[in-house]
Amino acid sequence: MVAAGAEHSVAITEDGNLYGWGWGRYGNLGLGDRNDRLLPEKVTVDGDKITMVACGWRHTICVSSSGGLYTNGWGKYGQLGHGDFEDHLVPRKVQALSDKFISQVSGGWRHSMVLTSSGQLLGWGWNKFGQIGVGNNLDYCSPVQVNFPRDQKVRQISCGWRHTIAITERDNVYSWGRGANGQLGNGITIDRNVPTIIEAFSVDGSSRQHIESSKPYPLSALGVTTYYFRRGI
Numbered sequence: 001m002v003a004a005g006a007e008h009s010v011a012i013t014e015d016g017n018l019y020g021w022g023w024g025r026y027g028n029l030g031l032g033d034r035n036d037r038l039l040p041e042k043v044t045v046d047g048d049k050i051t052m053v054a055c056g057w058r059h060t061i062c063v064s065s066s067g068g069l070y071t072n073g074w075g076k077y078g079q080l081g082h083g084d085f086e087d088h089l090v091p092r093k094v095q096a097l098s099d100k101f102i103s104q105v106s107g108g109w110r111h112s113m114v115l116t117s118s119g120q121l122l123g124w125g126w127n128k129f130g131q132i133g134v135g136n137n138l139d140y141c142s143p144v145q146v147n148f149p150r151d152q153k154v155r156q157i158s159c160g161w162r163h164t165i166a167i168t169e170r171d172n173v174y175s176w177g178r179g180a181n182g183q184l185g186n187g188i189t190i191d192r193n194v195p196t197i198i199e200a201f202s203v204d205g206s207s208r209q210h211i212e213s214s215k216p217y218p219l220s221a222l223g224v225t226t227y228y229f230r231r232g233i
Helices: none
Strands: 002-004 008-012 018-022 037-043 050-055 059-064 069-073 088-093 102-107 111-116 121-125 140-146 154-159 163-168 173-177 192-197
Touching: 008 050, 008 059, 059 102, 059 111, 111 154
Parallel strands: 002 050, 050 102, 102 154
Antiparallel strands: 002 008, 008 018, 018 037, 050 059, 059 069, 069 088, 102 111, 111 121, 121 140, 154 163, 163 173, 173 192
């Protein structure tokens, strides 16, 4: 599995090891310093195997085999979720989520979103445009829950630069955050700080079209293969 930030890259090998390379000024490589790396270098994450990774602009988010969430890198806007606004040079477990099993992660420019195995969506970080989706424009340095109409659970998330998109268990698509260029897909150019339905792709929308791929089919049934890096190749 691979992920790319603005100027850094990360990868997980088939044996669960995390590697980083590229620009490291904010500790976004997780190697304990602020130096750049021209070649991939192994990142130590509490001795755990890593199963999932995502990059924000200058930060990195990864998930261990036990569902624990770790973040490192730029923290000026609280995007690491550790209750502070500091940079962290090595992956640090987000203690506020220690009782959750994280199933998906996504990183925006300065915000982060995670999905738990129970379908709960949480976010934190820069929130100037409402991209966290909790009804205000305050920055958060710890995870806060995002609520949906009729308490819908979430099955897929993705962060943009300043906005976020989610698909719920009812096959409804929601967006929130910066809307100046129409990126929220709701026909207007106004920012939204709570999830707003994209009717064109939602079961509960007027068009009743929906995104079939959002259903939790096994990847093998879709003909999708997940590729990991094999060391020594």
